[in-house]
Amino acid sequence: MFKNIILSIFFLLFYINSALAYIDIVYPTSKKTTINAQSTFFVGNTTEGANLTINGAKVKLWNNNFFVKVVPLEYGKNKIKLQSKINGNTEEVIFEINRPKPPKFFKPREEKFYTKDKDEILYTKTIKENATVREKPRKSSKRVVDLPLNVIMYLEGKQGNYYKLEEEGETEYWIHETNIQEPVKLSVKTNAKLKNQKLYEDENYKYIKFYLSHPVLYTIKQNGNTIKLTLHGIETQNEDGTTSPNFEYTYSLAQPILGYEGFYEENMFILKITQTPKIKDENRPLEGIRIFVDAGHGGDEKGAVGPTRVKEKDINLAISNYLIDFLREEGATVVASRTIDKKVGLYDRVDIAKNNNSMISVSIHNNSLPNGKDPYIKHGTEVHYYNENAKLLAEIIQRDLSLNLNLKDGGIHKSSFALNRSTNPVSVLVEVAYMINPEEYMLLQKSEFQKKAALSIKNSIKKYIIIMTNEKNMI
Ligand SMILES: [Zn+2]
Structure with missing residues (x-):
């Protein structure tokens, strides 16, 4: 019996010592692929303590088992060989990545603006909900407003697929042709009253x-x-x-x-x-403040996946759940998009926030990067907002979070995301840290770090509420 145990231990040690070399590559996701960028990154993990090389060059193993390596790409075919060696045992994976040659320079065709006749009255109305009006005749242009059905408007002309609204003043208003009824020529204009x-x-x-x-x-x-x-x-x-x-x-x-x-x-x-909330107890300014907390992704939407396959959705959820607890401890009325791992639609999240009369919406995410970028250079904390009324909250959260977590200050960014596009509630999206920066990835998995992030965000919201309810404060 005793002998058997010793024998088992012996075999176990032997087995660990002769662990097979493996390479688990999280990104790129396909061995034969096309990447249109000057570089890509290899993200994954290998046998603990193995010697990993990419095209012959040794690669640093973080935590002794995972790697994030930026690999430059030449135009045309790039053959990239990953080799992991341990105890005389070798595993090899070969990638073939095609980087397309740049297209010959061509000048984009400038769409011509067709204007209506001077005396003509061109009438139309919106035929869709959320008919977006923009400042310029293109999709990338700034949104002015999303209009409902049956909004009557008069047109001045057309460029490409966009109609220009007849308006005085400097700002231009454009609407895509699919949002409106085929324009009709009228002899009399009926002004709204x-x-x-x-x-x-x-x-x-x-x-x-x-x-x-x-x-x-x-x-x-x-x-x-x-x-x-x-x-x-x-x-x-x-x-x-x-x-x-x-x-x-x-x-x-x-x-x-x-x-x-x-x-x-x-x-x-x-x-x-x-309505500006009235603070009853100065020590508890969050008492009764209605806050929506959103854990990004969930269910089959994993978000970014880290080198050892830890998923962004799970880290987002952990931080959000801590944040919910911290806010509730201070008396805030919190609703969440999810407190478990499940799928929630993007616009369903927006609806939950609105239907619960939330004053503030905070969405928790963690970042990744597209090909061509370097996660050793671009990393840290970022906060995204879209409307002016969310800028101050974004600034406070960003400054406090990068300071408290001792992370690179990635700044605040104006971004048109579904979750921060509305002016009600005041909406921000926090990218706590990067899933593909090795040091940040290791930190993100620690519950102490997750708690610290949540605590910092809670305290920032508290600061914000104090500023917003004080009559002496003017922005
Ligand atoms: Zn995300």
């Missing part, structure tokens, strides 16, 4: 309701404590007797403005503004 205006409020929001003869293009601009709504094409008499082509409404608060949004209910336009 403002019939009535009412203020209504409950404990969460102020609603300013504008009763119109028909829906028109609207734009909302925020500047610190002021919101300016423009209802386009509603002719207004000024006090000096002149007329303005648009109706303008300005709303100001003593404190900086949190979330706001505009929308139609049939012919009624509603400007909805989050």
